[in-house]
Amino acid sequence: MSGAQAQQLLLPGGCPLWLIDRPGAGILSAKLWMRGGSSCDRSGQRGAAQLLAGVLSRGCGDLSGDALADLVEGCGAGLRCEAAEDGTLLSLKCASSDAQALLPLLLLMVQRPWLVEDQINLERQLNLQTLQRQREDPFQLAHDQLRGLLYGDGPYGHDALGVEADLRTLNRSQLQELVGAYGQAGAVLVLAGELPPQAQTLLLAGLAGEAWPCAAPQRQAGPKGLKQSQLACSQDDTEQLVLMLGASTTALGAPHALALRLLHCHLGVGMSSRLFVALREEHGLAYDVGVHYPARLGDAPFVFHLSTSSDRAADATRELLAEWQRLLDQAITAEDLELALAKFRGQEALGRQTSSQLADRHALVLGHGLPFDFADRSLHEAAELSSDQLLQAARELLTAPSLSLCGPASALQQAEAVWQRHSLSG
């Protein structure tokens, strides 16, 4: 990426290692990205990828969970292991001077985790409790419900934390099997910051010469979404109605994905964005309004979200649907396109401030089987896109949105009536 010195190496066994040198601050960030997140949870094992990720740091190699925590926290470092939809990510952030003590942990955790029964049970219990607590948040409820509409029982159809019934039955041997598969679908390791000499040697230090058999992540098709308009309502005793209107679209790096990214910038980035101005500034219908469009290996969701007082449910639904319809009816103006581009560039610049951000972005891109300089290329390609191409992308990918509602009964009724009368409801 521009400005940063990068070097590519290969670990014994095949895992690509990227080194991004940013001397000065004395900080080191390491990200190990392994393909196979919650979308690879098997039937009846939803939540396994996250449960395993949580247990990785609870003992590995010669270190018990306590000893590992003592080492990491004793260095004042941050270590996180989390499963997302498309991969499991291990993140380490520390003072560069602690690299010798901490870098060996990364491969040790994925190759020699203890998976102690008692610690699995603890982690399971915590995940179950988190799933329960999340239901306090009406946004989470609407989000979960929309996920069902967009992905059904497909690979993207559940929260990475899992599903209660499955989570309760997961056992150690199932997790052990998943550990054996780590890296086989692709993995990549990115180090950014003030790099220690011999970073590669340090990474391998715990393994006594044993190689980690793994492949560089290849470009491949990811999970699909459903492509039909649906409505789902969930009654909740809240003041506001939460509305989420969205469609499953396409993968990061796919044709039209960049056009959708520019539409995202146009609609949802900053206080001059279309949804902010139309729904908040012009109508005062919401405080929080925006667009959710995460990077995915498969059909990423593209979602408008807002919450509004119950008595204004009909207005808000009407306006939100009108904004979606607008995307399909007309191309954005040349000025709006230019503004969207400026925001895209601005976001890229702001996302490269810290070593962690740099490592994170590159790990994600490489993990998707895309080239190291993907972000820079996207900046150039985005500048070439026309408003007509944005319109074409919308017409191809956004024609059949689904609506998820969460709120009091009266508001649901009003919103549903508006939806049923609108042509987008199919």
Next chain:
Amino acid sequence: MPEPRRHQLDNGVSLVQIELPQAPVVCLDLWCRAGSAWETSAESGLAHFLEHMVFKGSEHLDAGEFDLKVEALGGNSNAATGFDDVHYHVLIPPAAAPQAMELLLDLVLQPRLDDDDFAMERQVVLEELAQSEDQPEEVAFQELLRQACGDHAYGLPILGRREALEAHTTDAMAAFHRRHYRADRCCLSVAGPLAGLDLERHLRESPLAALAPSDHNSAVPVLQLQPGKQRIELARLEAARLLMAWQLPGAADQDSVMGGDLITTLLAEGRRSRLVEQLRERLRLVESIDLDLNVLESGCLVLLEAVCEPEQLDAVEQQVRQVLLELIDTSPSEAELDRAKRLVGNGYRFSLEVAGSVAAMVGNSQLWGRRHNLQRPLEWLEGWSTERLSQEVIPLLHPDRAYCLQAVPA
């Protein structure tokens, strides 16, 4: 570490600049002593409402024009209202920083406060209030502060009371702005690659240089947290909460703030911290337990939140109590202190990587008359021993000094 460069305008407004040559953006951060603690009772919510209205334009800028200009330059802006102060910040590519500064100062210091915009934005603020009231956890925290802080401003919601919001007028808001956005109550902080920008020169003709000083001095009373205990039922709560609040010395004593940071880290950051280890890892009574230090001018607040099953609440409270009493009884070990120092020190160093957080740190310090450099907090950190913690900070966290709120699902 880069040294802050300080400059004072003729009217007393200060500018503080930090050179971060590697940063991709400049952060401009305008601070003002105009948080909710400066409101009269009738003005409830006005400080925050004003922060919203500022973005509705000025004498020279139409509603939304500021955002449009800043974002077209590849930047972004935001603002935050706290109890003590409010700040407005812009992240912008370096070359556009002088222009962004001019726009920002015009916007914040000469807001238009149009009646129609006001009526519309009131709706937005009421939606913000409704949104927070739909989060039972936020409702529980608000109740904790209300009970613990009594009549002090820290016990009142920053968003304001609904009836008060519905009654506010542009005149009242203009009066609040006139009273608090004054030369001796504002400062501008800038961090990023600043070479060649010559912001001082640009400032001389700005509205910041034209601000008059306050007519008279005023102060927010010192917080006096009332220990106590209460149990409430909340609709839509799924898991029970144990919430506790303690008071520590105010932000003016930064050395003591560092002590507070150390002890909260020692107690509740990481698996090997005392509370997490005992309550989550060993006894498995909680889903999570957090202890946060809220740095405030009239008295810092340490807030504890434990998430658990309702039937475990009493056991959780008992265990928290026991952990604290043990710590009061026996000083922490050197290893524990060392661990906490590394965590706090690294957290601080990590935060220096971002122009926005550097600008916020030096801006907030400058606003409240604290003129230490970026190295100083690390020296304070090293000055803490286990003995000093045991003498000066740990006794303040005695469970009997806390306000304790149990919230259970209705």
